[in-house]
Amino acid sequence: MSDVPIRDAATVVLLRDGTAGIEAWLLTRVREMVFAAGMSVFPGGRVDEADVDLPFAPGAGAEVAERYGVDERHARALLGAAVRETFEEAAVLLTSPVADLSGARADVEAGRVSFGELLRGNGLRIDAEALRPWSRWITPPGEVRRYDTRFFVGALPDGAEAQDVTSESSSAGWVGVGEALEQVQRGERGMLPPTVATLASLAPFRTVEQALDAAPGRSLDAISPTIRADGEKVIATLPDGSEFELPKALFR
Template sequence: MSESTPAPARPAATVLLLRDSASGPEVFMVVRHRQIEFAAGALVFPGGRVEAADAEIAAGLGATDPFAAFRVAAIREAFEESGLLLARTASGVPLTPDQGAAVAAAHRDALNAGSRGFAALLQAEALVPDIGALVRFAHWVTPDDLAKRFDTHFFLAPAPGGHAATHDGHEAVDSVWISPEAALAEAAAGTRTLLFPTRMNLGRLVGATSLTMALETAAAQPVVTVQPRLETDATGTRLLRIPVEAGYGGPLFPVGQRAM
């Protein structure tokens, strides 16, 4: 791309899988492999690009939601990266932990290897992606000045109760259930790497005392698009400006790890 023409922002979806704990909600996060192209070594939420097949699955569901393809992509990426499948049987019954484990054992490796599509998995197991379980949470667009850009919709979703979550061992080399407060504290201490959008979205969950509270709060707040803009103040400090209306507590924040 020329200097005057930004790289296109690829549609992407990310899901914050939540569960209750004695001290409040925890989110499932993975550590990206240090040798991959994007977000190497960072602690991130499961997510990735929206594929044409995701839109086809969404269309097959008869979904009128304009974000249905993003929801399908988020569900697929969550399964690929955590082994947790947000899906129901054709009659609307959620998977039991044993059923979820069996589906992961039968299909996850092939899906990650690209030898099987998500639609084939759903058809083989007679399952329907539970797009209604996802609550819209945020919308971030990578700044124009970066070479690798994404147009990312973030969702919250309750993790399937009793199901085991594990990282894939390829793109992700570790995983953890962690409270938003602990993730932010570890990043501040230098023991975790958080990209700017990850840090900001974890911050929005701080203060929620339960999974239900987190979901209800997100559902009640309008989603405002965030495209950070780099600024330098009078002291030479580099800051990122985002819309106050997006609900992150202010317009200016330290740059930190800024890429998406």
């Protein structure tokens, strides 16, 4: 499947401070999905053409453009997709000013109203400063779909409440970063390498503020696991030597 096109995507690691440390919002994708079925993931998805034309403040995206090595138009498309997907999948708006329009989420997901129309109709703009670049992952050759995904970290806005609402997930909720990693080790939760590696990179931080402050120092070099068959297993190996067993369904 070397001819599978690589598409731009954006993912948001939505964080909050919990009683035992940082918690992340995780969704478990329904098993009928073509890509990453049954896997626990962060909110995110493919960049749409309309994402670049969402309302932004003048100059928004300049820092993201510099960090990811793209032009500002490309950066706005990534930010727009990140904010739109977070709203569609968790009903959380990362906008300025902060607003609760969760009642309109289903209409946006179903295409009855565009995300841009919703924002403009309520005087809202994408809050580019709410998201910090964290990493970049490229799906390796051989999978049924391939993405160049930019990962962002962001704090749950004050007064906002994430909701288990999207039709693409069978469950969703806040999970402590350490607990999520332990669930993976116990075989209780399925995750792809980027999700596991991202949670592991957040584990050293005691608070969301500490994690956000560390974002500017993160390497944003593209990471693409190498894939090999090992008997009945499919193994992904990261540049640091870490290995993960992958579901065979990803390679149908």
